[in-house]
Amino acid sequence: MSTNTDPINPCRRFYGHGIPGVQLEAITGKLIVVEGADGSGRSTQIARLVDWLETNGHPTVQVGLKRSTLVSSELEKAQKGNILSRTTLGLFYATDFADQLENIILPALKAGFIVLADRYIYTLMARDMVRGMDEAWLKNLYGIAPEPDAVFYLSVEPEELVQRNLAKNATLDFWESGMDLGLSRDVFDSFIKYQTAIQAVFRRLQKTYDFNIVDANRSMDSVTKELRKKIGALLDE
Amino acid sequence: MKTFAQLNFPGRLIAVEGLDGSGKSTQIYLLKRWLEAEGIKVYFSEWNSSELVKAATSKGKKRELLTPTTFSLIHATDFADRYERHLLPLLRAGYVVLCDRYIFTAFARDVVRGCPPEWVRGIYNFAAQPDLTIFFKADLEVSLNRILEGRPKLKFFEAGMDLGLSSDPYESFRIFQGRILEQYMAMSDEFNFVVMDANLHVEKQQVLVRKLVGERIDLKQFKRRSPLPLPPAAPPDDKATEMEEDSAA
Numbered sequence: 001m002s003t004n005t006d007p008i009n010p011c012r013r014f015y016g017h018g019i020p021g022v023q024l025e026a027i028t029g030k031l032i033v034v035e036g037a038d039g040s041g042r043s044t045q046i047a048r049l050v051d052w053l054e055t056n057g058h059p060t061v062q063v064g065l066k067r068s069t070l071v072s073s074e075l076e077k078a079q080k081g082n083i084l085s086r087t088t089l090g091l092f093y094a095t096d097f098a099d100q101l102e103n104i105i106l107p108a109l110k111a112g113f114i115v116l117a118d119r120y121i122y123t124l125m126a127r128d129m130v131r132g133m134d135e136a137w138l139k140n141l142y143g144i145a146p147e148p149d150a151v152f153y154l155s156v157e158p159e160e161l162v163q164r165n166l167a168k169n170a171t172l173d174f175w176e177s178g179m180d181l182g183l184s185r186d187v188f189d190s191f192i193k194y195q196t197a198i199q200a201v202f203r204r205l206q207k208t209y210d211f212n213i214v215d216a217n218r219s220m221d222s223v224t225k226e227l228r229k230k231i232g233a234l235l236d237e
Numbered sequence: 238m239k240t241f242a243q244l245n246f247p248g249r250l251i252a253v254e255g256l257d258g259s260g261k262s263t264q265i266y267l268l269k270r271w272l273e274a275e276g277i278k279v280y281f282s283e284w285n286s287s288e289l290v291k292a293a294t295s296k297g298k299k300r301e302l303l304t305p306t307t308f309s310l311i312h313a314t315d316f317a318d319r320y321e322r323h324l325l326p327l328l329r330a331g332y333v334v335l336c337d338r339y340i341f342t343a344f345a346r347d348v349v350r351g352c353p354p355e356w357v358r359g360i361y362n363f364a365a366q367p368d369l370t371i372f373f374k375a376d377l378e379v380s381l382n383r384i385l386e387g388r389p390k391l392k393f394f395e396a397g398m399d400l401g402l403s404s405d406p407y408e409s410f411r412i413f414q415g416r417i418l419e420q421y422m423a424m425s426d427e428f429n430f431v432v433m434d435a436n437l438h439v440e441k442q443q444v445l446v447r448k449l450v451g452e453r454i455d456l457k458q459f460k461r462r463s464p465l466p467l468p469p470a471a472p473p474d475d476k477a478t479e480m481e482e483d484s485a486a
Contacts, residue, residue: 020305020351070302071311074293084289085321087363091314092290098306140359144306 015121016143019098022106024146029109031146032231033120033211035202036154037195038176039164040216041223045154046116048224049231053114058235061108064118068099079175086131093124094141101144109146114235121145122153122209126201130194131181150234151211152227153202158195160217162188238366238428241328248278248328249454250365252339254421255373256414257395258383259435260442264373265337267443268450272333277459280327284338287318298394305350308394312343313360320364333459340364341428345420349413350400369453370428371446375435377415385410 012024032049036042050060066072075092078084084092108115121142128138156164165172172187174180178194179187206213212230216223241250251268253261265281272279285294294311297303303311324334340361347357375383384391385407393399396406397413425432431449433442450456 017353017356020353070297070307071293074290078289083322084318087317087321088289088314091310091317091360095293095307095310095314098304098310099302102304102306103302137359137362140356143356 013147014143015145015147016140018146019102019106019144022102027106027109027146028112029114030150030234031105031109031115031117031148032234033117033122033148033151034154034227035119035122035151035211036216037156037161037198038173039161039168040154040156041220042118042154044220045223045227046118049116049227052228053231059111059113061104061113061115062118063100063104063115065093065123066096068096069103070099071096086128086133090124090128090131090133090138090141093127097121097124097142098144101146106146117148120148120151122151122202122205122211126198126205129201130178130197150230151209152230153206153211153213154216154223155199155202155213156216158192158199161195162191165191240366240368242368244365246328246365247331248334249368249459250324250328250334250336250339251369251371251450251454252336252341252367253371253373254338254341254430255435256375256377256380256418256421258380259373259375260383260439261371261373261435262337263439264371264433264442264446265335268446269335271447272335272450272456275456276461277456278330278332278461279335279459280323280332281335281337282319282323284336284342285312285315287315289318290315298392301393301399303394303399305347305352305399308350308399309343309347309352309357309360312347316340316343316361317363331459333454333456336367339367339370341370341421341424341430344424345417348420349397349416366428369450370430371449372421372425372430372432373435373442374432377411377418379436381411381414 012027014024018024034042034046034049046062050062053060066075071092075096078092079089105115105117125135125138125142129135162172165176172191176194177187177191178197179190181190181194183193184190203213205211214223214226241248251265253265255261269279269281285291290311294315297307297311324336327334343357343361344354348354391406391410396410398406398409400409400413402412403409421430424430433445435442437445
């Protein structure tokens with residue numbers, strides 16, 4: 001990166017108190033978030049976006065949940081035993097998020113990279129809210145997060161998600177089915193109920209956080225086309 | 238903020254707070270021994286001791302990976318795990334729970350590290366107020382000397398080295414502890430701390446602690462009625478006793 005001609009984003013802000021000692025004014029990169037359930041095509045779309053962006057000369061960095069150096073393996077281990085209570089689980093994920101935020105996301109944004117986040121605080125909040133955690137508590141907790149430049153929520157009907165997950169793995173994931181909630185002893189029923197509840201929360205959060213809801217019941221290609229169009233417009237600004 | 242008694246929990250929670258070297262751990266250990274001997278259902282929980290979270294915390298500390306934000310969050314995770322899995326059920330079952338450090342440690346330390354006070358307090362707002370909080374207040378120099386006279390190797394975060402206060406760990410520790418003490422004193426009234434003169438002789442302090450606990454908590458309500466489960470088979474050596482002494486030191 002020789003000459004940096006990107007305009008400084010004047011309206012970039014944290015959702016709440018932010019991170020001690022971090023100013024967002026100097027940030028020139030872009031933060032783009034893709035949200036959606038397992039089977040919504042999130043990972044495929046992100047891989048395609050990375051290809052497209054890098055081909056067009058944009059440096060990219062990818063982050064996602066449970067990928068921090070600090071706690072990812074411990075979190076994974078604790079989840080396997082399924083003994084974490086909801087506040088603990090929520091705070092463990094928040095720690096994982098904060099570690100990546102400070103060590104990857106913010107430095108990359110400062111260096112002018114495009115950061116693609118495979119899920120962000122909205123999934124974390126939605127999961128906790130479905131488990132009965134207080135929304136105000138979560139908003140305070142995630143006040144450390146910077147507001148992204150764009151958020152795309154890939155929305156797929158729960159029935160279609162079931163088909164896609166079974167086609168791919170021949171099983172439904174314990175956590176993606178919300179089995180810890182005891183909604184149903186039947187994984188299939190639990191998955192549908194849990195994903196329906198998560199989608200309801202996302203629609204509610206959409207009003208506050210103003211993200212783009214993308215109909216991802218469609219083919220991968222048409223979703224890619226829509227994402228490129230919107231991100232292209234964002235980069236041309 | 239309501240106490241466990243005000244929330245109608247059958248159990249009671251006693252917390253001790255103070256600087257490193259204030260002698261609070263020795264005092265709460267002796268309190269525990271007394272309550273056990275009295276046949277009280279008692280449980281002891283230490284700051285930063287959750288089996289699930291500890292591994293991540295010590296890795297973060299060893300490799301100096303922690304920022305003020307992640308330092309705060311990982312300790313909150315640790316606390317939440319102990320609170321939800323141990324403290325709450327025990328308090329429901331009528332135990333006297335003893336905590337060596339409680340949320341006030343986070344309120345003091347994390348704020349000194351630069352986290353916004355409202356943010357830290359908001360995170361911990363799921364926790365109720367202890368029924369009794371004893372703050373062990375030694376003169377700053379006394380606490381510092383207790384820790385420093387052995388010229389121990391101060392750990393990076395323990396000395397507050399992440400704050401860049403001084404490149405000398407001992408100097409950094411002094412400044413850091415002084416700031417934590419200021420934070421504690423500022424919240425003392427708000428959270429009803431009972432301030433104990435920690436410059437007094439250890440045994441004299443314990444007499445005062447036991448008297449205070451006896452006055453504040455109707456201990457006979459917390460006597461064990463069902464017999465204790467059989468103890469595990471005795472270890473081949475005296476390791477168990479040694480470990481107890483270490484944690485009390």
